[in-house]
Amino acid sequence: MLPIMVGIMFLLLFLGFPMIIPLIAAPLIMMEIYLPDLSQTILAQQMIRGILPPSLLAVPMFILAADIMTYGETASRLVDFVRDIIGHVRGGMAITTSITCTLFGAVSGSTQATVVAIGGTMRPYLLDDGYDDSFTTALIINSSDIALLIPPSIGMIVYGVVSGTSIGELFIAGIGPGVMIMILFTIYCYFYARYHGIKPREKSDWSQRLSSLKKALLAFGFPVIIIGGIYSGIFSPTEASAVSVLYAFILEFFVYRNVSLPEFRDIALSAGMITAVVFILVGVGNSFSWLISFAEIPQQILPPIIGQDPSQTWVLFIIAVAFFLGCMFVDPIVVIMVLTPIFQPYVDMLGIDPVLVGTVVTLQAAIGSATPPFGCDIFTAIAVFRRPYLEVIRKTPVFIAILLFASAMLIMFPQIALFLRDLAML
Amino acid sequence: MIALIRKINEAMKVIEKAVVSYGTITLAVLIIANVIGRNVFRYSLFFVNEINQFLIIIITFVGSSYAAREGRHIRMSAVADLLPKKHEKKLTYIMTAGTFIFMAWLTYISALYIYDLYLSGRTSNLLTIPLWRVWIVVPVGLVLTTIHYLMAFIKNIVEPDVWISFDQKSEYDDLEEVKNDVE
Amino acid sequence: APEAQAQETWSIALEEIEGSVQDAWAQEFKRRVEEETDGEVEVTVYPYGTIGTGMGDLAEAAQTGIVEFSMTSPSVVSGIVPEARLFSLHYLWPDDQEIVADVLATSEAVHGPMADAFNESNLELLSLFPEGWQVWTANEEIRTPEDMDGFQIRVMPDPVLSEQYRNYGADPVQMDYDEVYSGLQLGMIDGQVNPVFAIEEMNFYEQQDYMIWGYTVPYIGGVSAGQSFWEGLSEERREMVRDIAEDLNEYIYEVQSDYNEERMDIILENEPDINIIELEEDEIAQFRELAQDAYEVYFDDVGEVGEEMLEILQQDIEDRLE
Ligand code: NA
Ligand code: NA
Numbered sequence: 048m049l050p051i052m053v054g055i056m057f058l059l060l061f062l063g064f065p066m067i068i069p070l071i072a073a074p075l076i077m078m079e080i081y082l083p084d085l086s087q088t089i090l091a092q093q094m095i096r097g098i099l100p101p102s103l104l105a106v107p108m109f110i111l112a113a114d115i116m117t118y119g120e121t122a123s124r125l126v127d128f129v130r131d132i133i134g135h136v137r138g139g140m141a142i143t144t145s146i147t148c149t150l151f152g153a154v155s156g157s158t159q160a161t162v163v164a165i166g167g168t169m170r171p172y173l174l175d176d177g178y179d180d181s182f183t184t185a186l187i188i189n190s191s192d193i194a195l196l197i198p199p200s201i202g203m204i205v206y207g208v209v210s211g212t213s214i215g216e217l218f219i220a221g222i223g224p225g226v227m228i229m230i231l232f233t234i235y236c237y238f239y240a241r242y243h244g245i246k247p248r249e250k251s252d253w254s255q256r257l258s259s260l261k262k263a264l265l266a267f268g269f270p271v272i273i274i275g276g277i278y279s280g281i282f283s284p285t286e287a288s289a290v291s292v293l294y295a296f297i298l299e300f301f302v303y304r305n306v307s308l309p310e311f312r313d314i315a316l317s318a319g320m321i322t323a324v325v326f327i328l329v330g331v332g333n334s335f336s337w338l339i340s341f342a343e344i345p346q347q348i349l350p351p352i353i354g355q356d357p358s359q360t361w362v363l364f365i366i367a368v369a370f371f372l373g374c375m376f377v378d379p380i381v382v383i384m385v386l387t388p389i390f391q392p393y394v395d396m397l398g399i400d401p402v403l404v405g406t407v408v409t410l411q412a413a414i415g416s417a418t419p420p421f422g423c424d425i426f427t428a429i430a431v432f433r434r435p436y437l438e439v440i441r442k443t444p445v446f447i448a449i450l451l452f453a454s455a456m457l458i459m460f461p462q463i464a465l466f467l468r469d470l471a472m473l
Numbered sequence: 474m475i476a477l478i479r480k481i482n483e484a485m486k487v488i489e490k491a492v493v494s495y496g497t498i499t500l501a502v503l504i505i506a507n508v509i510g511r512n513v514f515r516y517s518l519f520f521v522n523e524i525n526q527f528l529i530i531i532i533t534f535v536g537s538s539y540a541a542r543e544g545r546h547i548r549m550s551a552v553a554d555l556l557p558k559k560h561e562k563k564l565t566y567i568m569t570a571g572t573f574i575f576m577a578w579l580t581y582i583s584a585l586y587i588y589d590l591y592l593s594g595r596t597s598n599l600l601t602i603p604l605w606r607v608w609i610v611v612p613v614g615l616v617l618t619t620i621h622y623l624m625a626f627i628k629n630i631v632e633p634d635v636w637i638s639f640d641q642k643s644e645y646d647d648l649e650e651v652k653n654d655v656e
Numbered sequence: 657a658p659e660a661q662a663q664e665t666w667s668i669a670l671e672e673i674e675g676s677v678q679d680a681w682a683q684e685f686k687r688r689v690e691e692e693t694d695g696e697v698e699v700t701v702y703p704y705g706t707i708g709t710g711m712g713d714l715a716e717a718a719q720t721g722i723v724e725f726s727m728t729s730p731s732v733v734s735g736i737v738p739e740a741r742l743f744s745l746h747y748l749w750p751d752d753q754e755i756v757a758d759v760l761a762t763s764e765a766v767h768g769p770m771a772d773a774f775n776e777s778n779l780e781l782l783s784l785f786p787e788g789w790q791v792w793t794a795n796e797e798i799r800t801p802e803d804m805d806g807f808q809i810r811v812m813p814d815p816v817l818s819e820q821y822r823n824y825g826a827d828p829v830q831m832d833y834d835e836v837y838s839g840l841q842l843g844m845i846d847g848q849v850n851p852v853f854a855i856e857e858m859n860f861y862e863q864q865d866y867m868i869w870g871y872t873v874p875y876i877g878g879v880s881a882g883q884s885f886w887e888g889l890s891e892e893r894r895e896m897v898r899d900i901a902e903d904l905n906e907y908i909y910e911v912q913s914d915y916n917e918e919r920m921d922i923i924l925e926n927e928p929d930i931n932i933i934e935l936e937e938d939e940i941a942q943f944r945e946l947a948q949d950a951y952e953v954y955f956d957d958v959g960e961v962g963e964e965m966l967e968i969l970q971q972d973i974e975d976r977l978e
Contacts, residue, residue, distance in 0.1 A: 280843030323536020
């Protein structure tokens with residue numbers, strides 16, 4: 048069943064069908080053939096269900112806030128300041144993008160929202176500096192995905208619940224690998240800029256820096272409000288997205304007076320449409336996931352591969368591969384819920400630290416959602432940036448290679464994840 | 474007759490735009506109201522989450538129709554882009570017709586599902602609104618999306634060039650314009 | 657092991673993960689069904705997440721025949737069967753959980769009007785059983801409604817529940833189950849309410865200093881079959897399923913009581929400093945008085961049958977207490 052399903056998906060994909068079609072046609076046809084007695088209405092139910100989780104609300108809200116900021120002046124004031132500070136460092140803007148995506152993603156908890164909010168703001172500057180578009184989108188998508196590793200992380204919460212592992216310990220364990228990957232990306236950005244001859248800007252003097260700081264002062268309210276509001280318990284990360292819309296609106300409408308009400312409505316239209324384009328894919332993706340888990344396909348495939356008497360490393364390796372492949376097609380949360388119980392007996396039997404497993408799993412979920420063909424963050428990037436699919440994904444391989452290297456390091460040197468946890472437990 | 478269809482089409486476009494834009498704005502207003510209620514008045518607006526879910530469904534499925542109209546649904550156009558115009562056109566026939574068929578199928582099962590919901594009388598948990606009354610927007614949005622792909626198919630037959638929707642030829646932004654955002 | 661080749665497969669969908677009370681019910685149900693049909697019927701258990709994750713998804717799966725049986729806890733199916741909000745009413749139950757189990761198993765309110773209400777939604781109600789008291793967790797001591805003033809507590813989406821907490825002076829907050837942990841960690845909410853096994857499973861206790869037994873209401877689990885499947889069964893098979901479900905009442909009572917005890921031990925082992933509070937009779941009385949107003953919300957919602965069921969239930973409880 049699985050090969051036919053994947054076959055249908057790739058055929059329709061390459062024929063240039065809208066992504067909704069491969070994702071829904073495969074389960075429709077499979078149900079027609081293999082489960083003729085079941086009502087297909089379940090696929091409609093699962094499609095609707097897929098877009099109901101409240102955390103998804105952050106997506107339209109951050110898109111809206113980011114659009115208001117980029118349409119108006121807020122974003123350019125912020126980035127101009129950043130450019131004055133580190134524009135003269137080689138790869139500086141790319142490095143800034145990577146770090147900002149990681150931090151924003153960590154706080155907002157939504158990889159898609161990060162792609163839009165930070166990616167949308169930084170991308171014009173990166174292009175202007177001479178980075179090519181494929182590198183830019185790949186950088187944005189992959190840096191945003193580190194967000195899954197850094198607390199608060201819904202992926203880790205779900206893993207913690209399904210496997211019975213301490214969520215607090217998981218949260219701490221995610222920080223080490225998250226920072227390691229951020230550093231690896233930073234190094235890559237530096238060498239990329241060097242190799243491609245992307246020239247640093249002239250160093251700005253302090254009076255120039257001071258003047259752009261003054262201009263950007265109010266714009267710095269954003270990180271203060273978002274981070275401050277979330278960590279002081281005033282609002283949830285999801286709600287922070289709407290608060291940032293309010294702040295962007297106040298700045299652009301009342302202070303800078305750059306965005307009129309009709310323009311505001313047009314921005315909301317565009318944000319709403321991008322949301323629709325992405326969410327309908329999240330919806331049909333959920334229908335697809337439903338069929339895979341209902342047909343118990345992972346349960347049939349995985350145990351024979353693991354074998355009778357596996358070693359710790361082999362099990363961790365299979366876990367990594369399975370979660371990576373799963374998340375290429377399906378929402379990470381669903382993958383975690385379906386696959387975790389399958390591996391649980393092996394993890395228990397071999398005495399593998401469940402916190403380590405949780406970190407590996409979350410890292411794979413992050414990589415998978417940035418990996419073609421069906422990674423959700425790729426959809427978001429295409430919808431927002433309006434560039435061809437191949438252009439958006441062309442330069443992802445290096446990033447994915449870095450991430451896979453990080454996974455291998457994590458499996459071979461579990462202390463990358465566990466040392467902070469062990470430190471905290473003392 | 475054609476004139477009438479055009480008129481209906483234009484009216485639909487206006488409605489879609491209004492629903493998507495004001496829906497998104499309402500979402501922001503409600504979330505902010507709840508934050509203020511909870512923090513300032515220590516009174517959580519218990520119904521906000523539920524209305525937001527309704528809004529998200531409405532924005533997604535009405536927005537899907539609008540996106541189809543604008544040729545904005547995400548697809549991997551790599552193969553089509555590489556082909557010469559003549560073959561690209563053939564591929565577009567297959568794509569629009571095939572999308573029409575599968576969309577119609579999806580619309581059909583969604584309509585059946587809403588009918589099941591109507592029969593079961595399922596309501597939302599807090600406001601106890603019958604769900605079918607809101608979720609009916611799903612088959613409605615999908616049937617409109619389906620029609621857009623049918624219209625795109627027809628447009629490709631009657632006119633030269635490659636059309637990804639009735640009104641749209643190309644689906645991408647110009648990179649030079651993006652850079653211009655900087656200054 | 658099944659002796660004959662399975663001729664048909666029944667599946668049952670759970671609202672809880674593997675290793676939960678519901679899972680224990682389903683596994684025992686599976687064992688019994690397969691044994692008593694000599695393997696002619698095979699039972700597949702779908703834990704949480706495989707069929708659906710939303711409230712009411714599982715009931716819908718049973719309604720439409722995607723699965724034959726599903727867990728239909730009253731608080732989860734109340735969007736489909738509003739009458740089930742009867743089990744959201746606070747201070748209806750005695751503190752002896754054995755009586756709760758017994759009344760749920762035998763009361764005419766359950767087998768009459770409640771089962772009829774499930775029927776109207778194409779569900780055949782097979783069983784209701786307690787899974788332990790709903791416990792408040794907080795970072796401050798709560799003993800009286802005064803202590804609860806302005807207390808922001810995450811509750812399930814249910815108008816009756818929300819009304820009751822508002823009557824106590826609390827601010828009931830709606831939040832996705834998966835977000836509660838970080839909500840507590842970041843201080844967005846002050847507390848939450850759930851049975852002990854859920855507090856352990858979701859690790860909520862990691863973020864809280866107090867576990868408070870307010871004796872409001874036990875968490876009640878339930879099992880239903882899809883109507884069309886049920887009607888297609890032979891009389892003999894229906895009898896068998898009903899008997900097994902009845903036999904399981906005692907079993908699941910023991911299981912939930914063991915599980916809750918074990919889970920409590922885990923909590924105490926991991927968080928020895930957590931404060932356990934059990935409200936005294938006079939403190940409970942203050943809450944009980946305030947809870948009554950919310951009963952009206954329920955009656956307004958479902959009409960006369962609500963009052964009728966409540967009366968029967970109260971009578972049954974009183975009879976047992978004597
Ligand atoms: Na995060
Ligand atoms: Na994915």
